[in-house]
Amino acid sequence: MTSPGNAFVQPSPHRGKHSSRHHHQRIVDQQHQYQQLQQQRDQHTHPTLPSAPATSASNHLTDALFRDLPLSDNTQRALAETLGFDRMTHVQEATMPLVLAGSDVMAKAKTGTGKTLAFCIPALEQLRQRPPRAGSISVLVLSPTRELAQQIHVEASKLLTFQKALKADLSYGGTNVNAERKRLLQRPPDILVATPGRLLDHLENNGLAPYFQDLRVLILDEADQLLDMGFRPAIEKIIGFLPSHARQTLLFSATMPKGVKEVAGLAMRPGYKFIDTVGAEEQDTNIQVTQSAAILPLDQHFAYLHTLLSKAKQDPAHKVIVFFTTARLVGYYCELMGKAGIQAMEIHSRKSQATRTKTSDQFRVAKSGILFSSDVSARGVDYEGITHVVQMGVPSNREMYVHRLGRTGRAGRDGQGILVLTPDESFFLRDLKDLPVSMIPTQACQPDQASLEAVRRAIPSVDERAVGAAYQAWLGFYNSVPGLKWSKTRLVEEANAFASIMGCKDQPPALLKKTVGMMGLRGVPGLRIEGSLPGASGRNGGHAGGGGNVRKRTPSVSSDAGGRRGRDTHGGGRVGEPSQKRPPHANGQSPGQAQSYNFPKPDVRMGSEGAGRGDGASGKGGLGRERPYRDRGGRGSAPTGGGSGRGGGRKGSGHDGSR
Numbered sequence: 001m002t003s004p005g006n007a008f009v010q011p012s013p014h015r016g017k018h019s020s021r022h023h024h025q026r027i028v029d030q031q032h033q034y035q036q037l038q039q040q041r042d043q044h045t046h047p048t049l050p051s052a053p054a055t056s057a058s059n060h061l062t063d064a065l066f067r068d069l070p071l072s073d074n075t076q077r078a079l080a081e082t083l084g085f086d087r088m089t090h091v092q093e094a095t096m097p098l099v100l101a102g103s104d105v106m107a108k109a110k111t112g113t114g115k116t117l118a119f120c121i122p123a124l125e126q127l128r129q130r131p132p133r134a135g136s137i138s139v140l141v142l143s144p145t146r147e148l149a150q151q152i153h154v155e156a157s158k159l160l161t162f163q164k165a166l167k168a169d170l171s172y173g174g175t176n177v178n179a180e181r182k183r184l185l186q187r188p189p190d191i192l193v194a195t196p197g198r199l200l201d202h203l204e205n206n207g208l209a210p211y212f213q214d215l216r217v218l219i220l221d222e223a224d225q226l227l228d229m230g231f232r233p234a235i236e237k238i239i240g241f242l243p244s245h246a247r248q249t250l251l252f253s254a255t256m257p258k259g260v261k262e263v264a265g266l267a268m269r270p271g272y273k274f275i276d277t278v279g280a281e282e283q284d285t286n287i288q289v290t291q292s293a294a295i296l297p298l299d300q301h302f303a304y305l306h307t308l309l310s311k312a313k314q315d316p317a318h319k320v321i322v323f324f325t326t327a328r329l330v331g332y333y334c335e336l337m338g339k340a341g342i343q344a345m346e347i348h349s350r351k352s353q354a355t356r357t358k359t360s361d362q363f364r365v366a367k368s369g370i371l372f373s374s375d376v377s378a379r380g381v382d383y384e385g386i387t388h389v390v391q392m393g394v395p396s397n398r399e400m401y402v403h404r405l406g407r408t409g410r411a412g413r414d415g416q417g418i419l420v421l422t423p424d425e426s427f428f429l430r431d432l433k434d435l436p437v438s439m440i441p442t443q444a445c446q447p448d449q450a451s452l453e454a455v456r457r458a459i460p461s462v463d464e465r466a467v468g469a470a471y472q473a474w475l476g477f478y479n480s481v482p483g484l485k486w487s488k489t490r491l492v493e494e495a496n497a498f499a500s501i502m503g504c505k506d507q508p509p510a511l512l513k514k515t516v517g518m519m520g521l522r523g524v525p526g527l528r529i530e531g532s533l534p535g536a537s538g539r540n541g542g543h544a545g546g547g548g549n550v551r552k553r554t555p556s557v558s559s560d561a562g563g564r565r566g567r568d569t570h571g572g573g574r575v576g577e578p579s580q581k582r583p584p585h586a587n588g589q590s591p592g593q594a595q596s597y598n599f600p601k602p603d604v605r606m607g608s609e610g611a612g613r614g615d616g617a618s619g620k621g622g623l624g625r626e627r628p629y630r631d632r633g634g635r636g637s638a639p640t641g642g643g644s645g646r647g648g649g650r651k652g653s654g655h656d657g658s659r
């Protein structure tokens, strides 16, 4: 990353001898780290980006046939005629007979291996054995995200093609709660797919609880996430509304960290079966997906991504998802890349649910395209034909890496995953040491000259509000990455360097005092704090090119992320937005070039051009995280749901709208 001495940092009484000793130590640490990484690079040849992955002759299907299972004729017909499937996948073969026999099952199976049908088919079959009571919800599927809930609903509905008497319905945040309530009360579905926050709202406030008194099957898809701290309080409350007698519970995920088993008793009956189709000896990721990591300084990330995407686009069948750490960074990158000639779709929690759904639908049917996403698309979402998954910046944890990667290589197809980190973030690779991640040699992760130039030209034209929001989100996110082991001062130095990369030449975007307080950054040198921000009360003033109503020279943002521990997440936070675009760089230099980023230390560029060294990486720690460090939303209300609130810093409200 960047040097601590960037131009935004105000002189601090603490920066002196101690600081330079500390800085020296960081460099020593980093040199050591790089030696190790270099060795790894030498050992691996890196997969050059992108030829579109072909469908591989896959062994994801077994020889076991659906028709040999004791399923209803209607289900058999739906499998054969609507879905066109005859053979089972491994997880389907391993779990369906047990579920059909009535067992509670916890199942771990790799991404894209057919878990949805593995729980949907037998759950629906339970209704055949004992027809549902009129007006009662018999099967409840919980999903951590709205997109996944929609998808499960579609899959379940396909299975019901020939059973018109049975109805599946959806309940999730971001939609009109009253209309949904009315619909559900008027005709309670047999199968309800829901996100936890909205469902809890219905149970607690909207009179839906009595309809669950004959619930037969409860399914937690992405169970590890639902039982993690973020969602668990809501899940516990939901379970409190459900009958425990004779209820069958199914927990499915591609990742089952140790802690999940400890809390499985919350939902499952004693004696439940644990099915692991991955096995201890095997990796959690799909073998046919090549995985590589590029480590390069942050000032190269924009151009490097541009290069990656330009290459990917050469293949007419490219379908790429790029994940970013926060919603606001998705927005920033999308605008930047668009202005640099790479058009992408954009999905994250700051978009309205209607827009999210539309984007998701469009990308699903697109034959080619690029989607920039936050973690709303990380788990479960099944977009056919994803050729590449790019992850920009450190994922929240190992599980998130695995799930994001799992958007490619589904149903036995090939795919490529590329993780792009800064030198400081390279500590994360230790969490992936059992996975076949090859290091991309330094020489191979150079941005093209054309990309450098395109990005350089685009940076000044990105809307100032996007810059301010990205800056704040960046601060919030990296404030909660323990593996970095950054001091608060260092954090702000790095954030300001990022602002500089985004083209803020003279000073970083301003933050509200209360935002700074919520982030725990009061008194940290280098922040620009304002009591109130111009544009904070309105969003309408001059968009790009629109008004010339220049009120401020640098971007500023209001408070809505301070308490989120870095997750610039869910639906409704407000950004106080100055309305104008930033002026061109005063000295005529471009921020696409290192010298114009105000990075005072030459070895920052060396890091990208030469031996891959950055400066000042701590490179320590970060191991052994069990749960996501940014899975905690700041909204004070229940998980999931509409997400209108502001970050209050409360823990424990991971929610579907949260990313």
Ligand SMILES: Nc1ncnc2c1ncn2[C@@H]1O[C@H](COP(=O)(O)OP(=O)(O)OP(=O)(O)O)[C@@H](O)[C@H]1O
Binding pocket: 061, 085, 086, 087, 088, 089, 092, 109, 110, 111, 112, 113, 114, 115, 116, 117, 253, 254, 379, 380, 381, 382, 406, 407, 410, 411
């Ligand atoms: N028996 C089968 N034969 C062929 N294709 C199947 C079969 N079962 C499922 N599929 C397809 O495989 C793809 C992946 O399935 P699914 O989305 O259920 O994966 P998953 O295991 O839930 O993945 P994730 O862990 O990412 O949620 C889907 O497109 C699905 O339609």
